[in-house]
Amino acid sequence: MTKKKIRESQRAWGDGIIAIGQAYIARKDYKALATEFIQKHYGYQEGIVLFKPTLASVEQFRETFEKALSYFVSGNPNHPEDQGFAIKPWVSVKFENAGIIIIKNHAVAMGNYFFTDTEGNVVKVEYTFGYFVAPNGYIKINLHHSSLPYSN
Template sequence: PPAALYTTAATGVSVARPPVVLSRSAATAPAMGRPAMAAMPTGEVDEAVSTPSAQGGAGSVLKLSQVSTAAVFALGSVLYAVSRFFQGPTPRPLAPVDLAHYGTGPVASTRSIAMAATTSTVPMITNDEVLRAQRGWGEALVRIATIYDEKGFEAAKAEAEAVIDGGYGYNIAPVLFKPTLTTGDQVFRTTREGALSYFVGGNPQYPNDGGFALKGWRKVDIENAAIFLDGNTGTSVGNVIITDKNGNVTKVDKTWTFLKDEKGNLRIMAHHSSLPYVPPAAITNDEVLAAQQGWGKALVNIATIFDQKGFDAAKAEAEAVIDGAY
């Protein structure tokens, strides 16, 4: 029968959702005057006396409609679809970033890459690989300087370009490069052009660059304070000691971050270099006493000049003392 509700006049119970009892056959319907068992929405049973129904002039008892299994599953499917609608779409993991998508040409300095939180197919970077990359950087610096001394600027520039293209990550993203000897609004060299100018100079767009790699370097020693490895990146911090052909030594504080690319090559993505901080020497007691004696002698000298040579000469001496001692 099509009826989906079971009601009794005594209780007025209306079950609009499927009761716990899904179906009941006509043979189990209660007879007139006998208690009827009403299945409640919560699974409870309500006991009530059913009353005759005037239908065709003959009294009949209210029967519990038989609910088909197909109808129940259909209703369940509808409810599931509604629940999925309110839950929203099923979350999906982020796809990994394809580094090759960014090309091999120069990139804008404002470009950034958001790495997805997924397992990379690139093998993890190792401590030995970081050490080899550091040594490679030092060897490249010496090689550029030597080529410059032996073959001139153009040959050294070509070598520097090859080193930058092979060892830095400008083909992937802006490199966070802060060289040692840069100033003003050109301190940071996030582009290939800026890095090349720093190493070899000769670019009118960077008039203060003298070519750091052209200064006769012959030896590079690296003293790491620590190396941090994280997946396919490695960061080192320490000192780099560079010696030129005349034996002069320059020591710089240096931080590198290396990225292992899809081909397994290490590329520098961050490079910070600066001269070590040298605090001023502490003043001594003898220096204070000497400054006091100098002030007294200057006072006597100004007075003597005034007596012997007049006001203008004394004024000139006083100006010299003030400019030199104050």
């Protein structure tokens, strides 16, 4: 686990969010892509994932794969508040880490990430991600908390 690997994982996560939205617009199988995205980036297969998405207020925490998928692509009647965060679509995702803490095979990163939509609007989101090295050697997320910045 290194800071460089965390930054690479963050770039891949952002690229994955963009790819899901592009697949949605192109009428391709965006749900399959989102499934692969979650399996690649989140540790649901390995254990507990603490996921608090940005745009969730009724069902704030997504402790299962099914709930995470619903947040990213919507369409699940069990989770009616989900609008499909990844199918917005976004054209750019940029991470700015305030800091990264590494302890053996685990890391925590905190900062802001910026999502740019197709009209050039940028949304600033605060995040904390926890990472671990999965048995297959990939860096996966087991903690994801994000929220919009406080405003008066």
